[in-house]
Amino acid sequence: MPKSPKILLIGQGLAGSILGFELLNANCELTIYNSPTIFFTSSIAAGGLFNPVTGRKLEKTWLADELFELIFSFYPSLEKVLGKNVFHPMPLFRPFANDEMKDWLLERKSQIDHPYLDWTEEGVWIKKTGWVEVDKLIEALAVYFYQQAKVFEKPFVYENLIEFDANQFEYESEFYDYVIFSEGFHAQQNNPYFKHLCFLPAKGELMKIKSNEASEDYIVNKNGFLLPIGDKMFKLGATYSWKDFSQVPSETALEDLQKKAELFGLKEYQIVELLVGVRPATQDRRPFVGFIPGKNIGIFNGFGSKGVSLAPYFAKELVENILHQKEINPEVSIHRFSHLFSV
Ligand SMILES: Cc1cc2nc3c(=O)[nH]c(=O)nc-3n(C[C@H](O)[C@H](O)[C@H](O)COP(=O)(O)OP(=O)(O)OC[C@H]3O[C@@H](n4cnc5c(N)ncnc54)[C@H](O)[C@@H]3O)c2cc1C
Known part of the structure; x- marks a missing residue:
């Protein structure tokens, strides 16, 4: 039987938490460094909202069908493991801003309409919406990681990572097959491997x-x-x-x-x-997922204002990539910036 990959994960905000959970589900050996007292955590401030509709024209968000089907099974299964209620589906109403906007939208109703919308005289109800209690989720996952993984509540020092070759790393006398960074917007300021990516915090x-x-x-x-x-x-x-x-x-x-x-x-x-x-938003509004070409140093970041709906889907993609070399969606893969990684 092939041995379980040993993974060093940096950051346990919403993104790192969900990725860590998926890595453990895939039987990886996990070590986490997280330092919320030194580097503040965006996830704690999040509204936690998920909503498959965006913009003035009530368009479906990017990958809405795939993402929203998954989150309605992902969070409930996480709740079962953690024994905590954090997923709250709830209707969302978008009132028409004014009569002009109402007329504008109703004139275009047939072009705009899709299954997430329910039109009324006063506005539009959106389906498959709700919110996740992100702070409670992260706290519960921190407890879970203390039981299932190695956790260090201290800052990761980039200069102390030793690279033996493309897939062997040492940090604080421990050896790893993969290193994955999930430090939110702090990556743009501190991470020597990824700070040149096009973040737009x-x-x-x-x-x-x-x-x-x-x-x-x-x-x-x-x-x-x-x-x-x-x-x-x-x-x-x-x-x-x-x-x-x-x-x-x-x-x-x-x-x-x-x-x-x-x-x-x-x-x-x-x-x-x-x-x-x-x-941790990005200039092209797509997350940063994947590994430096030819090296097991990766990133799971750039989820902007949609961490709740995006992170579960792309955590699964990254784990599939590690275990089965499945290709990562080219729109989120950091290989779209391959010109920035000199080999
Ligand atoms: C006001 C506000 C409202 C929002 N509302 C929503 C919403 O309604 N719905 C939604 O989906 N999203 C929302 N978001 C966005 C959401 O917060 C992000 O998409 C998501 O939380 C990002 O998570 P992250 O794990 O990438 O980053 P973070 O939450 O910032 O986590 C990064 C973690 O890495 C740690 N870290 C960083 N550097 C190091 C280091 N060197 N060593 C050790 N640890 C380190 C930090 O301590 C932190 O714990 C909102 C954001 C804000 C600010």
């Missing part, structure tokens, strides 16, 4: 609020989202900024969020918490 802020005014039965999506999380609490978000990548909340984002609250018709609400993260 986007800082995001959202607020947790308490309100008696909004419905707790469904998510509203109107130039932002209002997401009920129970006990009259809601996540309201999110902002985008491409300038400052600190974890400090900004005055402008707060103003932006308060305007969004107004747009959702909220007059009285209590701000419970402000959450800040930096999305």
Whole structure:
């Protein structure tokens, strides 16, 4: 029987967590380095929303059919293993922004329509939507990894990785067949192997609020989202900024969020918490998945604002690539940048 691959994974945000889970399912030997106290974790700030529809024209998101079929089996199976409820399918309503927009959309209804849409007089209900409690999921997976893998809660020091050849590595006196980096936007700043990839990090802020005014039965999506999380609490978000990548909340984002609250018709609400993260987005809006040509050093990153729906699908692809050399979707494979990897 071939021996199980020994894998060193750096980062346990949402992406690293889901990949780690899939690697263990595939009987790989896993070691994780993660350092949330030194490098903050974008996933903790995430709304956790999944939604197969995007944009003004209510288009299906990229690979919607494949991704959304999978997440409705993936997260429930993860819940069973972890014994935690983190997956919350919930209807999502997109009200027409105004009469002009309503007329514009209704005139084009026959061209726009697809099975995820349910049209009404006031707006459109979207099917296969909901949210994942990302912070709870990561916490539960951290406990699982402590039982099933080797975990080091400390920063990975890139200079200390020793490469013997293309598929033999040593780090802190342990030997590995593969090294996979999943450090979120921090990769762009620190990772000598991948920082030259075309990242486009986007800082995001959202607020947790308490309100008696909004419905707790469904998510509203109107130039932002209002997401009920129970006990009259809601996540309201999110902002985008491409300038400052600190974890400090900004005055402008707060103003932006308060305007969004107004747009959702909220007059009285209590701000419970402000959450800040930096999305590991990419210039071509596709993730970064795969290995440096000819070398077992890889990346699982670039999930932008859609980690919840993208990560399960591409974790499975990466594991298939490791175990059976199955080709990675060329749109996400880092081989699309092969000119950047001099061999
Ligand atoms: C405000 C906001 C709202 C969002 N809403 C949604 C949403 O509704 N739906 C959705 O799908 N996505 C959403 N996202 C995006 C989502 O957060 C990301 O797609 C996803 O969480 C990225 O996960 P990641 O694991 O790649 O990165 P991260 O979560 O940043 O995790 C990286 C991990 O690597 C660790 N690390 C980094 N460098 C090192 C090192 N050298 N050594 C050791 N450890 C290291 C960090 O400590 C961290 O734990 C949102 C993001 C923000 C900011």
